[in-house]
Every structure is written in structure tokens, then in C-alpha cells.
Amino acid sequence: MTTTQSTGGALTADELKADLTLEQLKELVGLVDYDASADVFPVTAMDAVCFVVGNATQTATFYQLALGMELEAYRGPETGTRDSKSYVLRSGSARFVFTGGVTPDSPVLEHHRRHGDGVVDLPLEVPDVDRCIDHARSAGARILEEPHDVTDEHGTVRTAAIATYGETRHTLVDRSRYAGPYLPGYVARATTVARREAALDPTRPKRLFQAVDHCVGNVELGHMDEWVTFYNKVMGFTNMAEFIGDDIATDYSALMSKVVASGNHRVKFPLNEPAVAKKKSQIDEYLEFYAGAGCQHIALATNDILRSVDILRDNGIEFLDTPDSYYDDPELRARIGAVRVPIEELKKRKILVDRDEDGYLLQIFTKPMGDRPTVFFEFIERHGSLGFGKGNFKALFEAIEREQDARGNL
Numbered sequence: 001m002t003t004t005q006s007t008g009g010a011l012t013a014d015e016l017k018a019d020l021t022l023e024q025l026k027e028l029v030g031l032v033d034y035d036a037s038a039d040v041f042p043v044t045a046m047d048a049v050c051f052v053v054g055n056a057t058q059t060a061t062f063y064q065l066a067l068g069m070e071l072e073a074y075r076g077p078e079t080g081t082r083d084s085k086s087y088v089l090r091s092g093s094a095r096f097v098f099t100g101g102v103t104p105d106s107p108v109l110e111h112h113r114r115h116g117d118g119v120v121d122l123p124l125e126v127p128d129v130d131r132c133i134d135h136a137r138s139a140g141a142r143i144l145e146e147p148h149d150v151t152d153e154h155g156t157v158r159t160a161a162i163a164t165y166g167e168t169r170h171t172l173v174d175r176s177r178y179a180g181p182y183l184p185g186y187v188a189r190a191t192t193v194a195r196r197e198a199a200l201d202p203t204r205p206k207r208l209f210q211a212v213d214h215c216v217g218n219v220e221l222g223h224m225d226e227w228v229t230f231y232n233k234v235m236g237f238t239n240m241a242e243f244i245g246d247d248i249a250t251d252y253s254a255l256m257s258k259v260v261a262s263g264n265h266r267v268k269f270p271l272n273e274p275a276v277a278k279k280k281s282q283i284d285e286y287l288e289f290y291a292g293a294g295c296q297h298i299a300l301a302t303n304d305i306l307r308s309v310d311i312l313r314d315n316g317i318e319f320l321d322t323p324d325s326y327y328d329d330p331e332l333r334a335r336i337g338a339v340r341v342p343i344e345e346l347k348k349r350k351i352l353v354d355r356d357e358d359g360y361l362l363q364i365f366t367k368p369m370g371d372r373p374t375v376f377f378e379f380i381e382r383h384g385s386l387g388f389g390k391g392n393f394k395a396l397f398e399a400i401e402r403e404q405d406a407r408g409n410l
Contacts, residue, residue, distance in 0.1 A: 012045045012125060013175070018092040020210065025266075028301040029213045030386040034263035040135050041236040043124050043262040046212045047173045048088075048095040049298055050121035052111050053370075056100030059117075060087035063096065064193045066315040068208040073181035074189040077102060081185065084108045088182045088189075092210035094300060097121075097182075111167070117370035119295035122164075122215055123171040124267065129158045132172050132235075136162050139234040144169055154180030162234070165219050165227050165271075166293030170235075208308040209300035213380050214259075214268035214388070218286045219293040224256055224273035231260040231269060240268065243390060255283045259388065270388060272296065282400045285409045289372045297365070297376045305362045305381040306341060309349050312379075318367040320400065322350040336360065340383065352392040359384020363392065365400075373407055 011022060025031045036042055053059045063069045069089040076085035083106035086099040099120075101109035111120065126132050129147045137143055145161040155178040161171045173183075181188040197204055219227055231237040237260040254275035261268040274283040286296050302308045309319070326332065327347035336343075336355050339362070346353055351364045362381040369375055380389075 012093070014045070014090075014095065014125075015093045015211075018090075018210065020093060024303070025211065027382060027384075028211050028303060029268075030265050030382055032265045032386075036263060039236055039263055041126075041132050041234070042128070043126055043235070043264075043267050045093070045125045045266045046215075047123035047125040047171070047175075048097050048121075049119060049212060049215065049295075050097040050123065050171075051099065051117065051375075052108055052115070052120045053098050053100050053117045054112055056085045056087055056098045059098045059100070060089060061193075063089055063098070064191055066312070066317055067091065068195075068311070068315075069096065070207075071189050071191040073186040075186045079185065079187055086186070088186060091207045091300075094209060094212045095182075114291050115167070115294065116290065116372040116374060118290060118375055119168065119215070119298070121161075121169050121171050122269075122295065123173050126172045126174060127176070129160050129172045129174045133160045133162070135236075136234045141230070141234045145171070150184040152180060152184035154178055154184070157183055159183075164230065165217050165223075166290075168217070168294055203307075204311070205304055205307055208311060209302045209379060211301045213299040213301040213378075213382075214270060215298050216270045216272060216296045217293065218272050218283050218290075218296040220287060221274050223293070224258060224271050227271050228258050228260055231271075236263070237261055237267075237269070238263065240265070240386075241270075241388060241390075243388075255281050265386070280404070280409060282404065285404055286374050288409075290374045295375065297378055299363075299378040299380050302379055302381050305351060305364065305379055306345060306349060308379060309351060309364055313349075319350060320365045320367060320403065322352060326352075352389060354385070354387065354389040354392050356385050356387045356390070358386050361385040361387065361389060363389050367403065373404070373409065 060071060064071060069091045071087060072090050073088035075081050083103045084099050084101055086097055089096045099108055133143060133147050142163040144163050147158060147160040150157050150159060157178045158174040159171060161169050163169055239258060240261040241259040243257040255272050256275050257270055257272045259268060259270045272283050274281045324347060327343055333343060336353050339353055339360055351362050353360060353362050360383050364379050366377045
């Protein structure tokens with residue numbers, strides 16, 4: 001396969017800034033080569049993950065302290081945005097934007113009242129905003145913002161936006177003519193957190209995760225295929241995987257999932273819907289407490305999941321528990337074979353492991369990050385595997401069910 005610089009075979013500016021190499025990216029997120037010449041909607045990379053939260057100031061501080069992210073940019077009343085504050089944080093090439101309402105009549109506060117903390121936008125970096133919007137319109141997408149330029153002293157960004165499931169959007173961003181900290185309207189800000197542990201411990205990783213691996217969307221019963229078709233038709237994404245039936249069920253709850261991906265696999269969107277079962281599934285719980293479809297979790301790629309999990313736990317991040325029986329199962333050990341650390345080290349940290357025809361992966365899931373049982377994170381370390389931990393689904397869903405039961409929502 002051949003690649004083009006803009007989408008397949010070259011690093012983005014954010015990836016270069018994070019000191020990542022193409023080989024590292026291939027390992028971290030399962031990047032693949034592809035022929036971009038026929039791509040109707042070429043996507044370069046995830047540009048950011050944008051959240052609305054109840055208190056952006058405190059959330060930004062928490063993510064710097066607990067997840068080791070660095071503050072890069074800010075927008076708020078002091079910069080001319082009267083009704084909200086936004087903080088831009090980075091870890092490797094992964095960029096999060098946290099926005100909170102300031103004025104009582106801010107639309108941000110109304111969104112938060114309905115949904116709680118959650119993802120409002122999954123922006124995509126594209127080489128040609130107009131071409132993408134033209135195709136999206138012809139394929140029936142709802143255009144939320146027409147292509148337009150935004151300019152400041154650092155240059156010009158061309159942007160537009162289309163609607164996806166629920167109240168989520170995809171902002172399309174071409175920042176090739178821009179040298180500012182994030183977007184026009186934002187000013188550069190630096191982290192004030194003093195990372196003394198890093199100075200005292202030379203083995204401590206520079207950062208706890210390197211990139212966004214995938215973002216999972218939960219949609220209502222009967223709508224998964226509708227949104228799979230949307231990504232196929234509107235954005236030219238291909239179907240990467242499908243999980244149905246016993247693959248993705250326990251004795252009590254079930255769901256169905258399909259994965260769509262951009263041609264180079266830099267952007268991957270699993271889409272889940274509930275399935276009829278004895279009790280309420282994690283998808284049903286999400287849809288109820290988020291008040292509709294939305295982004296359920298964000299998977300973050302790391303090259304040392306053991307070290308990251310140790311530090312994250314020390315920083316107060318809570319993970320789902322996995323029973324010892326998972327690790328003691330002789331069938332698991334036979335199927336997994338040799339991985340880079342003894343199973344006992346994974347058992348101690350409750351990290352899951354799965355193998356497929358391409359290699360293996362290690363993964364772990366946090367508990368919900370906010371008050372509502374909605375958004376959470378996955379940390380994933382890939383070693384050749386392009387999958388999503390199919391062999392772990394039953395153990396994972398049983399762990400989630402134990403948490404649902406404790407909340408009274410199962």
C-alpha cells in the first residue's frame with residue numbers, strides 16, 4: 001500500500017511536538033498504511049477530545065495532578081470569552097479541552113445540567129475542510145458550522161462542524177497555517193504543577209499516556225447500524241470489527257458493538273448499543289444517566305501500562321477490580337502465552353491481557369470519572385494487536401456489573 005504525507009505516512013505537528021516516531025505510533029495505536037488517494041473524507045488524526053464539565057478550573061487542575069497532563073492554553077473572561085472558561089491540556093499527542101460555564105445564562109451550564117460531565121466534541125484534523133464538508137453534505141450529514149476561517153496574530157485556522165450521535169459533534173480543523181497554542185481566541189498557559197517526583201525518580205515516565213487510541217460511543221437500542229452507516233457514508237470510515245451475541249454478554253446483561261476506523265486507523269470509533277437481557281446493561285445505565293447517546297470512554301495509549309497504572313493509583317485514580325480467578329484460569333494462560341511481564345505482575349495491578357492473530361495487548365479501565373456513572377477511561381498498551389480485547393469482554397462486563405450493582409443500577 002502507498003500512503004500520502006497528509007494522512008497516512010507522516011507525523012502530524014502534534015505528534016512531532018510530542019517526540020513520537022512513526023514506529024512508536026504504529027505500536028501505540030495500531031497505525032496502518034493505506035492508500036489515501038481514493039479517500040473521500042481524508043482524516044489526518046484526532047485533533048482533541050472536548051469536554052463540558054461542572055468546574056473546568058478544578059477539572060484542569062485534577063488532570064494535571066492525577067493524569068500528569070500539561071496545561072497548554074486557556075480561554076475565558078480574561079481573553080474576551082465572557083460566558084465560559086476552557087483549558088487545553090496535553091499528554092503526548094493526546095489533547096483534552098475542558099470547558100465550564102461562567103455566567104448563569106451560559107449554554108454550557110444548560111448542557112451540563114442535562115448531561116453532567118461529558119464529551120461534546122470529537123474534533124478531527126483534516127487536510128481539506130471544504131472537501132470534507134462537501135462530501136458530508138452530499139452524503140446527508142447535518143452541517144452544524146459551514147467552513148470558515150478564524151484568524152489571530154499566530155495565523156489562520158479553517159474549521160467547520162458536523163453532527164453525530166446525540167449532542168456530540170465532529171469539528172473539522174485544518175491548522176496547517178497556524179502556529180498558536182491551540183486555536184484563535186486562546187492564549188498560551190503553562191502548567192504550574194511542580195513534578196518533584198520526576199526529579200527524584202529518573203525512572204519515572206515523562207508522561208503517563210502518549211496518544212488517544214479510540215473513543216467509544218453509546219447509542220440507543222436499534223441505532224448502532226444507523227451510525228455505522230453514517231461513518232461509512234459520510235466519513236469514508238471502514239468497518240474494523242464486530243462484536244455480537246456471546247462475545248459481548250454475561251449472565252445478566254448484553255450489548256452489541258461495531259468498530260469503524262479511518263483508513264490509517266489513527267481514528268477509531270467503536271459504537272455500542274444495548275441488547276435485550278435479564279438486567280440493565282452498562283449501555284442502558286449510560287444512556288439513562290447521560291440522558292441520551294454520547295461518548296462513553298476514551299482509550300489512552302501508553303508504552304508502559306504497569307508504570308502508568310502504579311502512578312495513576314498513587315495519584316488517586318480508581319480502576320475496576322478483576323478477580324484473581326481471571327489470572328489463575330489455565331485456559332487464559334494457555335491462550336495468552338508469553339507477554340512482556342509475568343502474569344503475576346498483571347494480577348497485582350488488575351491489568352487485563354488479550355491476544356489475537358496479530359499480537360497481544362494489555363488494558364485496564366477506570367471507574368467513572370465524575371459523579372454520574374458515564375464517562376471513564378481505558379489505558380491500553382499494544383504489542384502488535386489491532387483489536388480491542390475481545391477475550392476480556394466477559395471479565396470486564398462482570399466487573400462493571402459489580403459496580404452497577406453497588407450503585408443500585410443493575
